[in-house]
Amino acid sequence: MRLDEGFYARSVHDVARELVGCVVRHGETAGRIVETESYHMEEPACHAFAGVTERTRTLFGPPGRAYVYFSYGIHSLLNAVAEDEGVGAAVLIRALEPTEGIEWMKQNYPAIRVTDLARGPGRLCAALGIGRELSGTDLVTSDRLWLERGTHPRIRVSTRIGLSRDQHRRLRFLEHGSAFVSVPP
DNA sequence: CATGGGATTGACT
DNA sequence: GTCAATCCCATGC
Numbered sequence: 001m002r003l004d005e006g007f008y009a010r011s012v013h014d015v016a017r018e019l020v021g022c023v024v025r026h027g028e029t030a031g032r033i034v035e036t037e038s039y040h041m042e043e044p045a046c047h048a049f050a051g052v053t054e055r056t057r058t059l060f061g062p063p064g065r066a067y068v069y070f071s072y073g074i075h076s077l078l079n080a081v082a083e084d085e086g087v088g089a090a091v092l093i094r095a096l097e098p099t100e101g102i103e104w105m106k107q108n109y110p111a112i113r114v115t116d117l118a119r120g121p122g123r124l125c126a127a128l129g130i131g132r133e134l135s136g137t138d139l140v141t142s143d144r145l146w147l148e149r150g151t152h153p154r155i156r157v158s159t160r161i162g163l164s165r166d167q168h169r170r171l172r173f174l175e176h177g178s179a180f181v182s183v184p185p
Numbered sequence: 186c187a188t189g190g191g192a193t194t195g196a197c198t
Numbered sequence: 199g200t201c202a203a204t205c206c207c208a209t210g211c
Binding site: 037039045046047069071072073074075077079092094120121122123160161162163164182 | 190191192193194
Binding site for chain 1: 203204205206207208209
């Protein structure tokens with residue numbers, strides 16, 4: 001069952017925690033989320049910290065939209081916008097356990113192990129074929145990209161990955177014991 | 186208008 | 199473990 005707008009219109013930290021176990025679906029591909037991180041406009045690590053710009057407009061828009069941005073000149077990273085319109089906050093989806101379309105995903109990495117296919121936010125987008133052109137997609141109504149309710153795994157919490165600021169906050173949520181997470185907790 | 190760093194990855198030592 | 203690749207955009211002159 002697809003997640004509705006009400007699911008996203010809550011504390012970004014609650015949304016991030018509950019997205020673990022849910023399913024991302026794009027075209028013929030799908031996977032269970034095993035790792036997320038939450039970002040809120042009040043902290044410098046969040047893109048929305050600088051306020052509304054062309055780049056961050058989606059983050060301040062209605063909840064349930066996709067925010068896809070380009071990082072390090074190479075990778076697309078997928079986020080789900082949370083909280084009410086006017087509040088800049090989103091959940092970074094960092095790793096999936098691939099469930100459908102695995103052969104299609106392997107087109108880009110023929111020799112890769114399934115556990116590595118969507119392990120890490122950049123590879124996740126590469127595996128599912130998600131690019132920046134999907135930023136702003138309404139995950140509640142789109143027929144291309146959306147999220148669905150899934151399992152309710154045991155959750156482990158740890159610090160976020162790759163930040164230069166706010167490294168101490170424990171805003172990373174992982175499925176306990178999953179072999180598909182990007183970095184061990 | 187120039188510059189520098191980034192929510193990363195894969196290749197290499 | 200270290201490091202380059204590579205582009206967007208926020209910041210500052």
